[in-house]
Each structure stands twice: as C-alpha cells, then as structure tokens.
Amino acid sequence: MTDSTAPDPADTRAAAQDTALAIAANPPRRALGLHRELTKVWANDRGWWGQVTAVNHTTLGLRFMGTALVFFLIGGVLSMLIRAQLATHDGAFLDTELYNQIFTMHGSIMMFLFAIPMLEGLAIYLLPKLLGTRDMAFPRLTALGYWCYLFGGLIMLTALLFGVAPRDGWFMYTPLSSAAHSPGINADVWLLGVTFVEISALAAATEITVTILRQRAPGMKLTEMPLFAWYILGTSVMMLVGFPPLILASVLLEVERAFDWPFFDVARGGDPLLWQHLFWLFGHPEVYIIFLPAAGVLSTLIPVLCRTQILGYGAIVASILALVFLSFGLWVHHMFTVGIPHMALAFFSAASLAVAVPTVVQVFAWIGTMWQGRPELKLPMYYILGFFLTFVMGGLTGVMLAVVPFNWQAHDTAFVTAHLHYVLIGGFVFPMLAAAAWWMPQITGRERVRGLGEAAFWVILIGFHGTFFIMHLTGLLGMPRRIDVYTENPEWVWLNLTSSIFGFVMTIGFGLFVLDMALQAFLGQxxxxxxxRAPTLDWAMPLPAPAYTFASIPAPRHLGLDARAALLPLARGEGLLPGAPRGRREFLVTSLAGARPDHVAILPGNTALPLALSATIGGFVLLMLAGLYPLTLLPLLGVAVLVWVWGRGMVRPVADAPIAVAPGWDLPEQGLRRRTLGWSGSVCLLVANGTLFASLVFGVGFLAVVAPGWPGPEAQAGRAALPGVLLAALMPALGALAVRRAEAAQRQGRDGWRATRLATGLGVLVNALALGALAWLAAGHMDDPTGHARDALRGVLAGYVALHVVIAAGLAGFALDQFRRGEITPRHAGVLPTWRLWQDYAAVTAPIAAVLAAGMGMGG
Amino acid sequence: MLSLAGPGIWAAGFTLVYALHGTGCARGWPEAAAMGPVTLHAAALWAGWLVTLATGALLLRLLPAVGAGAGLRRDLPRAGAWIGLGATLFTLLPVAVASSC
Structure with missing residues (x-):
C-alpha cells in the first residue's frame, strides 16, 4: 500500500508533465495572406518535374494509396484468373506453370504491394493532419519509400509479363524455392523485389514512430491523442520489429541461391524449417500490422457516426499494447504440422487463443459505443457493419485453427484460404473502404454521388460471402489449396463453380466502388x-487539404474544440509558428509524453534525391537478378555517395537565435538540440537492426541445436584466425570510447577543439582497422562458406559486423567533415550523437558475433 | 516505457522457456534426472515459467496502485503488467500439463 499522506514520486512526475500549457494566441492575420505565404514554401514544384521532386506527405500519401489501389486491381484480376481456372474440375484455362505464378503473384501483390503500402499511405496522408503538425518527420524518406515500393512492384509485375514471376507460393517455402528445385530467376524476383519493397515499409515505420512520438501538437499528451495514432504507433513498432526477420530470411535465401551458402540445405547443416520460422516470425505479426490501422479507422469513425465518444479509451490502448506483444508469440501456429513437440505446439496454441482476448475487447468497445450512441446509417457505417459480420466470422475460424487437432485436419486446405480472406478482407479491406468513403471529401473537396456507394457495398458483401463462405465447405471436404485441377473429385465442382460466380460478383462490386470514387473526384459538388462534424484536427483545415496542412500549429486550447471551431483561428495564424516568415519548411518538435514545445525543426525542400537513391538501389537489384554480381559494387558505391549527399542535405547553417513561436515562447532550432528528429530516427532504425541481429542469433541457435549434421566438419581456419577475430570484435569498442571523448571535448569549446578532432580521427581509424581485420579473415582465414551452414553463418556474421563498422566509420568521417566546415561548435553537436548511437551498436554486436562464430566451432 | 515492462517480461519468459524446451529436447534433457523423479528438462522449464511469473508479480507489486482519476499514464503500466502476468500464466501453462518432447 502507498502512504496516502506523502506525494507519490510517480504522481509528482506525472503532475509536472501534465501541467497545462499556457500558450497565448498569436495576433490574427489575414488567412489568405498566410495561405499564399505557406503555399509558396510548401507546395510541390510545377509540372511533371514537381511529381518527381515531391516530398510532401499529402502528395506522397495519396500516391501510396493510389498505387496500392492499382496493385489491388491487378491482384484482383489475377484472382479472377484463378477462379476461372477452378470453376471446372479440369480447367484448361491456365497451365500449371502459369497458374503457380498467378496464385503466387496474387498473394504477394495483395500482401506486399497492396495492404502494407495502403496502410502506409493512409498513415502518411493522415497523421500530420490528425496530430496537428505540417509534415512527417523525414519527408525525403517518405519519397524514398515510395520510389522503392514502385520500382520493386514494377520489377515483380514485369517478371509476370515475361513469364518469370515467382511461382512457389507467397511464403516461398524452401526447399521448393531453393536453386535445385526452383531454377531460373523466378524466386529471385520475389526475394529481391519484396526486400526492395520492404525498404519502404521500414522507412514508413521509422518516420511514423518519430512523427507520433515527437510531433504532436503542443498539449496533445500521448495518453490523450486520437486512438488512430495509438493504433498506427502500435503498427509502426510492429513493422520495425516484424519485418527484419523476413529481410534476414530473404537475404539468406538469396545468398544461398546466388552463392551456394547452405543455410537451408539439410545435407550441409542447413534446415528448411529455419525459413519457416523466420518467415512466420514476420508473417503472423503481419496480420496484425494490417489489422491495427483498420481497427484505428473503426475507432475513429464509429464514435462520430454514432454521435458519441468512444467507449473504453484506456481499455482499447491496453488491448493495442497486448496485441503488439502477443502477436509475436503465435508464429508457430502456421507450422503445426511440421513435426514440432507437443509442448511447443501447446505454447503456441495457447498464445493463439490468448490473442483473441484483446481483439474481443476492441470489438465489444465498438459495439458498446454504438449501443450508447445514435448510429447513423451513412456509407462508412455500411462498411463498418460489413466488417463486424465478416471479421467476427474470420476470427472464429481463427480460433478453430488455433486448436491443434482441428488444424491438423484443415491444414493446407481451402478452409485456410477462406479463413485468411475473411480476416484480411473483413479486417482490412472493409475498414479501408469505410475510410475511403470517410476521407474522400477531404482528399477531393467534393461530395459523393448518392446511391452508387451503397449499391457497391451490397454487391461486394454478397460477392465476398458467396465466394469465401462456400470455400470453408470446399476445404472441409478436403480440397487442398493451390491445386489447378481436381479431376478425381467431382464433388468439389459445384462448390468451386459457386465460388467463382460470386467471385466475379465481388469484382463487379469493387468496380462500382472505384467508379463511385471517380465520379466523386470529377463530378461531385x-x-x-x-x-x-468530427472532433479531430484532420478536419480543421480547408478542403482539399493544403500542402502545409495548418497555417499555424494548433495550441492546447484548439484541441478540445470541434474541428469547425478550431478551423478559423488556425487559418488566421492564432496558433503557434504561423506562416513561413523565414521561407523555410518549419514545424514544432514536442516532448514525448506531455507534448511540450521543445524546438523548431526545419525540413528539406523538394528534391529528386530520393528518386536517384531508389533508382541506384534498383540498379543493384537488377544486377543481382542478372547474375552480374561483381558489377553490383558500382550501385553500392553509388548508394554510399548518395547517402553522404543525403546527410549533407540535413545539415543547416549554424544559427543561435531562438525563434518566436508564440507570445512568450521562443524556441531553439534543431541544431542546438542533441536529440533531434534524426537522432530519434536512428534509434528506430537500430531497433529494427537489433531485431534483425536477434533473428540471426536465433538462426544460429536453431541450426546449431536442431539441424542435422552439426557441428560440421573440422574447421580448417582454427587459431590462426584469432588475431583477426579479436581485432574485429574489439575495435568498435575503442570507437565507442573515441566518440565519447569527441563529445566531451566538443562541449569544452575552443580549448577542446584539437582533442575533438583527434578523437574523431581515431574513430575513423579504429573502424577502418576492424574492417581491415575482417578483410584479412575473408581473404583466406575462414572456411569455405559453401561447405557447411556453420561456415556460411560465420560469413554472414562477419559481413554484418563489416557493414556496421563501415557505417560507424562513415559517420566519424562525416563528423570530421563537419569540423572542417565549422558546423560543429560547442553548442552544435552535429552528427556526433548519431555517430555515438551507431558506434555503440557496433561495439555491442561485434563481440557477440565473434563469440557466436567461435562458439559454433565447438566440437568441430 | 513502464507500460512495456509487463508484456516485455512475458516476451522474455516465453522466449526463454521455448528456447529451454527446444534445447532440452535436442540434448536429451528429458532422460537426465535432476532431483529424484523430476527430469532436468522439467526442472528447467518449471524454473523458467516460475521465474517469469515471479518477475511479473514483482513488477505489479512495485507499480503504484491505480487511484481514482489517476489517468491512463498511471493505469497503463499496471494494465501492461496484468497483461504480461496473464499471458505468462496462460501461454506457458503447457509446462504443467503437456508432455515435453
């Protein structure tokens, strides 16, 4: 029990953070003048070139969603081809090879090129508007993500046109996807193309996390922000942690296919189950990565459509927290039939059942909200009701599949296909259709044409259930998924034919939906x-939304108002940081929990650099696909140069004068803060990076413990390699000492200048030494990585350490360059804090990698 | 950050027990006696489960009690702790009821 008389330290801290912000209003100005001033600074360049150089979140968010919609339509056409093939038992419409490519591409497109980019686009478009800021934290990263997504998607589509698309299913199981069983470039297209697209996912996750945590309008506390932001925060954290295992798996499989390093080859110490573990470590959280933003849409729309407030805000936040964690403990339920011990099956079966609890809490909160309010049957509500019907059914079949004995019976049948479509279409597509109906007036500034939207809903709903409810029965009758003919099973014909007919009905419904959106955009009033009449800030702006979103940043007094009441004061500049008087793209950075104004961030303007960088990465992908491996060094060099140029673009001229953002509130520019947005972005990337490293450690442990043929043949390298291993393991730690010395001396000012430069130079040197040691090892002091998985893993560990000492050396070199230019002063730390983050990470991971590499040799 | 502690303890415990289970099955721990009839495998798994439960319970004990009007800032860490403790109890319950390998 706590002492009721003494103030609790937690309460004291909370009270300090909860203190209401007293921020006086700026004097009102002419709204039109502010609009013109801001538009001049924030608008895209004119013409086609403006589309290339755009970095604005509204443009890119819409572009993400538009491109995802195009991929959705392409994926839909592919599904119609599948349904046409299965309509009869001996369909001659597609041959087996093409059918395999089409179902693989259908799944891959819907997962990687539709669902994830769609949620990214929605978050990028909406978050700054909802949180009361002017753009995402890293606009150039947004653009880079978009171009990587587009180019990766185009590579996959081009492969389909030329008949060399992936054909091993969207989860690419080995050994089916290994070089021996899948010759040609089909599997490489998937591995390289999807990894290319995943750059965009990690970019989006990083900037979404930083934007939510550090850019909320002053006074918008973390515990009071709109629920949509909580959902998207959960999603972005899951993306940071969920995608790295798949990236690692894709890299390992591509290295196996390209260079014959045997991670998944049983004969040489590998194990195909390692792929399944890594894939589903991503794959199951992926379901929640897709569901959470959709749930965020529902939690935003339902209270407004029911003219009430959301029921159980705190319970929903706790449910999001539970889902984020629990969803990482379920992945093995996709592997129940691979021969896993009973107890392990039971762990994952229990976790799969447990995850239903936070999901149900949300469903009851939504139902309760509707119960206490006055629901209005407007178009978004149709899709919300469609969601309830469909997702609850999908959730129930999910609970059925979580039960091991039933799972064994239904595994790999059409029942699973039906379940996943109920979950994904019910849990993602219906809410996204509701979101489209909801935010289209904001995007277009126009009303929809009445009637067509409702008709589209009914056609989609009937078409969907007609297709997939029937498919449960087909599965229960034993029809395996992914077969192209079933001549021996005439009892499946009428079910499949029915599914195919309704599949085409559903497609007509989606066609009507797209037509409805087009009519609204072009003909609506x-x-x-x-x-x-929504209470959130996304509606407190002119329609369609201007490039700068808010003419002035909302102050605490604007947060409790209806959007209509906040609109005019914000447009007249009565909020913070009105207009663009310095001709720069500026917004406020606030504290993490209490959203107190901290400093003013200055964003880069329009640039083609993201396009150039993604095209260079695309060059690397294409050269890998062509098998021209030595030439890949050229784009890698190009990437290094462009990243340096990118970093230079983040540097602002040294400025000490504070900026007046409101009467009595003068804030420093970002250069005077050590923990800038860039620093926070690095933390996010290191979280993702750490997950990738942890996945690699898991891979080492899994193969060493479970795979046959371990510990492998006697190692040839032996003790002769020890000096190189020690040097590579310990030099990064010296670099960590150097960066600390450099920071301490930098703070001393001119007296410490020489010491700062020396310490930074030492940082470059020790990382270069570590890299030299790794090169020495690779040049003849490591065993042939094609011989055994153990030696291949050692090669990967060495490569991982090499990459990080290169990054650390690059950051130290960047710091030296900043000294030369006078950009680091006693008050301006420049890149030093970011270098310290990456150097510390290298200092921790390098010795772990060395111990793992050495430990794998035990007994060998 | 405190809100992440409870689920974090579950995640660490779940990983630990799953790793002990896999390692034990591969290394033949179910056949190795530890204390009388209790095998080394069972002892390790029970220890992992109980330590995780105890850590989760300790977290709950250390967190300030929820008070009227305390707000989500204070409620969420406790909710997180309960989520972690409940998940540990339920998802690792098979240690007590299922055959190990």
Whole structure:
C-alpha cells in the first residue's frame, strides 16, 4: 500500500508533465495572406518535374494509396484468373506453370504491394493532419519509400509479363524455392523485389514512430491523442520489429541461391524449417500490422457516426499494447504440422487463443459505443457493419485453427484460404473502404454521388460471402489449396463453380466502388467544411487539404474544440509558428509524453534525391537478378555517395537565435538540440537492426541445436584466425570510447577543439582497422562458406559486423567533415550523437558475433 | 516505457522457456534426472515459467496502485503488467500439463 499522506514520486512526475500549457494566441492575420505565404514554401514544384521532386506527405500519401489501389486491381484480376481456372474440375484455362505464378503473384501483390503500402499511405496522408503538425518527420524518406515500393512492384509485375514471376507460393517455402528445385530467376524476383519493397515499409515505420512520438501538437499528451495514432504507433513498432526477420530470411535465401551458402540445405547443416520460422516470425505479426490501422479507422469513425465518444479509451490502448506483444508469440501456429513437440505446439496454441482476448475487447468497445450512441446509417457505417459480420466470422475460424487437432485436419486446405480472406478482407479491406468513403471529401473537396456507394457495398458483401463462405465447405471436404485441377473429385465442382460466380460478383462490386470514387473526384459538388462534424484536427483545415496542412500549429486550447471551431483561428495564424516568415519548411518538435514545445525543426525542400537513391538501389537489384554480381559494387558505391549527399542535405547553417513561436515562447532550432528528429530516427532504425541481429542469433541457435549434421566438419581456419577475430570484435569498442571523448571535448569549446578532432580521427581509424581485420579473415582465414551452414553463418556474421563498422566509420568521417566546415561548435553537436548511437551498436554486436562464430566451432 | 515492462517480461519468459524446451529436447534433457523423479528438462522449464511469473508479480507489486482519476499514464503500466502476468500464466501453462518432447 502507498502512504496516502506523502506525494507519490510517480504522481509528482506525472503532475509536472501534465501541467497545462499556457500558450497565448498569436495576433490574427489575414488567412489568405498566410495561405499564399505557406503555399509558396510548401507546395510541390510545377509540372511533371514537381511529381518527381515531391516530398510532401499529402502528395506522397495519396500516391501510396493510389498505387496500392492499382496493385489491388491487378491482384484482383489475377484472382479472377484463378477462379476461372477452378470453376471446372479440369480447367484448361491456365497451365500449371502459369497458374503457380498467378496464385503466387496474387498473394504477394495483395500482401506486399497492396495492404502494407495502403496502410502506409493512409498513415502518411493522415497523421500530420490528425496530430496537428505540417509534415512527417523525414519527408525525403517518405519519397524514398515510395520510389522503392514502385520500382520493386514494377520489377515483380514485369517478371509476370515475361513469364518469370515467382511461382512457389507467397511464403516461398524452401526447399521448393531453393536453386535445385526452383531454377531460373523466378524466386529471385520475389526475394529481391519484396526486400526492395520492404525498404519502404521500414522507412514508413521509422518516420511514423518519430512523427507520433515527437510531433504532436503542443498539449496533445500521448495518453490523450486520437486512438488512430495509438493504433498506427502500435503498427509502426510492429513493422520495425516484424519485418527484419523476413529481410534476414530473404537475404539468406538469396545468398544461398546466388552463392551456394547452405543455410537451408539439410545435407550441409542447413534446415528448411529455419525459413519457416523466420518467415512466420514476420508473417503472423503481419496480420496484425494490417489489422491495427483498420481497427484505428473503426475507432475513429464509429464514435462520430454514432454521435458519441468512444467507449473504453484506456481499455482499447491496453488491448493495442497486448496485441503488439502477443502477436509475436503465435508464429508457430502456421507450422503445426511440421513435426514440432507437443509442448511447443501447446505454447503456441495457447498464445493463439490468448490473442483473441484483446481483439474481443476492441470489438465489444465498438459495439458498446454504438449501443450508447445514435448510429447513423451513412456509407462508412455500411462498411463498418460489413466488417463486424465478416471479421467476427474470420476470427472464429481463427480460433478453430488455433486448436491443434482441428488444424491438423484443415491444414493446407481451402478452409485456410477462406479463413485468411475473411480476416484480411473483413479486417482490412472493409475498414479501408469505410475510410475511403470517410476521407474522400477531404482528399477531393467534393461530395459523393448518392446511391452508387451503397449499391457497391451490397454487391461486394454478397460477392465476398458467396465466394469465401462456400470455400470453408470446399476445404472441409478436403480440397487442398493451390491445386489447378481436381479431376478425381467431382464433388468439389459445384462448390468451386459457386465460388467463382460470386467471385466475379465481388469484382463487379469493387468496380462500382472505384467508379463511385471517380465520379466523386470529377463530378461531385463542393463539400462543406467538416462534413462529418468530427472532433479531430484532420478536419480543421480547408478542403482539399493544403500542402502545409495548418497555417499555424494548433495550441492546447484548439484541441478540445470541434474541428469547425478550431478551423478559423488556425487559418488566421492564432496558433503557434504561423506562416513561413523565414521561407523555410518549419514545424514544432514536442516532448514525448506531455507534448511540450521543445524546438523548431526545419525540413528539406523538394528534391529528386530520393528518386536517384531508389533508382541506384534498383540498379543493384537488377544486377543481382542478372547474375552480374561483381558489377553490383558500382550501385553500392553509388548508394554510399548518395547517402553522404543525403546527410549533407540535413545539415543547416549554424544559427543561435531562438525563434518566436508564440507570445512568450521562443524556441531553439534543431541544431542546438542533441536529440533531434534524426537522432530519434536512428534509434528506430537500430531497433529494427537489433531485431534483425536477434533473428540471426536465433538462426544460429536453431541450426546449431536442431539441424542435422552439426557441428560440421573440422574447421580448417582454427587459431590462426584469432588475431583477426579479436581485432574485429574489439575495435568498435575503442570507437565507442573515441566518440565519447569527441563529445566531451566538443562541449569544452575552443580549448577542446584539437582533442575533438583527434578523437574523431581515431574513430575513423579504429573502424577502418576492424574492417581491415575482417578483410584479412575473408581473404583466406575462414572456411569455405559453401561447405557447411556453420561456415556460411560465420560469413554472414562477419559481413554484418563489416557493414556496421563501415557505417560507424562513415559517420566519424562525416563528423570530421563537419569540423572542417565549422558546423560543429560547442553548442552544435552535429552528427556526433548519431555517430555515438551507431558506434555503440557496433561495439555491442561485434563481440557477440565473434563469440557466436567461435562458439559454433565447438566440437568441430 | 513502464507500460512495456509487463508484456516485455512475458516476451522474455516465453522466449526463454521455448528456447529451454527446444534445447532440452535436442540434448536429451528429458532422460537426465535432476532431483529424484523430476527430469532436468522439467526442472528447467518449471524454473523458467516460475521465474517469469515471479518477475511479473514483482513488477505489479512495485507499480503504484491505480487511484481514482489517476489517468491512463498511471493505469497503463499496471494494465501492461496484468497483461504480461496473464499471458505468462496462460501461454506457458503447457509446462504443467503437456508432455515435453
């Protein structure tokens, strides 16, 4: 029990953070003048070139969603080809090879090129508007993500046109996808193309996390921010942790296919189950990565459509927290039939059942909200009701599949296909259709044409259930998924034919939906402001949304108002940081929990650099696909140069004068803060990086413990390699000492200048020494990595350490360059804090990698 | 950050027990006696489960009690702790009821 008389330290801290922010209003100005001033600074360049150089979140968010919609339509056409083939038992419409490519591409497109980019696009478009800021934290990263997504998607589509698309299923199981069983470039297209697209996912996750945590409008506490932001925060953290295992798996399989390093080859100490573990470590959280933003849409729309407030805000936040964690403990339920011991099956079966609890809490909160309010049957509500019907059914079949004995019976049948479509279409597509109906007036500034949207809903709903409810029965009758003919099973014909007919009905429904959106965009009447009478800031702006979103940043007094009441004061510049008087793209950075104004961030303007960087990465991918491995060094060099140029673009001229953001509130520019947005972005990337390293450690442990043929043949390298291993393991730690010395001396000012430069130079030197040691090892002091998985893993560990000492050396070199230019002063730390983060990471991981590499040799 | 502690303890414990289970099955721990009829494998798994439960319970004990009007800032860490403790109890319950390998 706590002492009721003494103040609790936690309460004291909380009270300090909860203190209401007293921020006086800026004097009102002419809204039109502010609009012109801001538009001049924030608008895209004119013409086609403006599309290339755009970095604005509204443009890129819409572009993400538009491109994802195109991929959705392509994926839909592929599904119609599948349904046409299965409509009869001996369909001659597609041959087996093409059928395999089409179902693989259908799944891959819907997962990687539709669902994830769609949620990224929605978050990128909406978050700054909802949180009361002007753009995402890293606009150039947004653009880089988009171009990587587009190029990766185009590579995969081009492969389909030329008949060399992936054909091993969207989860690419080995050994089916290994070089021996899948010759040609089909599997490489998937591995390289999807990894290319995943750059965009990690970029989005990083900037979404930083934007939510550090850019909320002053006074918008973390515990009071809109639920959509909580959901997206959960999603972005899951993306940071969920995608690295798949990236690692893809890299390992591509290295196996390209260079014959046997990670998944049983004969040489590998194990195909390692792929399954790594894939599903991503794959199951992926379901929640897709579901959470959709749930965020529901939690945003339902209270407004029911003219009430959401029921159980705290319970929903706790449910998001539970889902984020629990969803990482379920992945083995996709592997129940591979021969896993009973107790392990039971762990994952229990976790799969447990995850239903936080999901149900949310469903009851939504139902309760509807119960206490006055639901209005407008178009988004149709899709919300469609969601309830469909997702609850999908959730129930999910609980059925979580039970091991039933799973063994239904495994790999059409029942599973039906379940996953109920979950994904019910849990993602229906809410996204509701979101489209909801935010289209904001995107287009126009009202929809009445009637067509409702018709589209009914056609989609009937088509969907007609297709996939039937498919449960087909599965229960034993029809395996992914077969192209079933001549021996005439009893499946009428079920499949029915599914195919309704599949085409559903497609017509989606066609009507797209037509409805097009009519709204081109023929709809001008919409009035805040047409839904919503309380959130995304409607407190002119429609369609201007490039700068807010003419002035919302102050605490604007947060409790209806959007309509906040609109005019913000447009007249009565909030913070009104206009763009310095001709720069500026917004406020606030504290993590309490959202107190901290400093002013300055964003880069329009640039083609993201396109150049993604094209260079694309060059690397294409050269890998062509098998021209030595030439890949050229784009890698190009990437290094462009990253340096990118970093230079983040550097601002040294400025000490504070900026007046409101009466009595003068804030410093970002250069005077050590923990800038860039620093926070690095933390996010290191979280993802750490997960990748942890996945690699898991891979080492899994193969060493479970795979046959271990510990492998006697190692040839032996003790002769020890000096190189020690040097590579310990030099990064010396670099960590050097960066600390450099920071301490930098703070001393001119007296410490020489010491700062020396310490930074030492940082470059020790990382170069570590790299030299790794090169020495690779040049003849390591065993042939093609001989055994153990030696291949040692090669990967060495490569991982090499990459990080290169990054650390690059950051130290960047710091030296900043000294030369006078950009590091006693008050401006420049890149030093970021270098310290990466150097510390290298200092921790290098010795772990060395111990693992040495430990794998034990007994060998 | 405190809100992440409870689920974090579950994640660490779940990983630990799953790793002990896999290692034990591969190394033949179910056949190795530890204390009388208790095998080394069972002892390790029970120890992992109980340590995780105890850590979760300790976290709950250390967190300030929820008070009226305390707000989500204070409620969420406790909710996280309960989520972690409940998940540990339920998802690792097979240690007590299932055959190990």
């Amino acid at each position: 001008r919409v009035r402001r805040d047409p839904w």
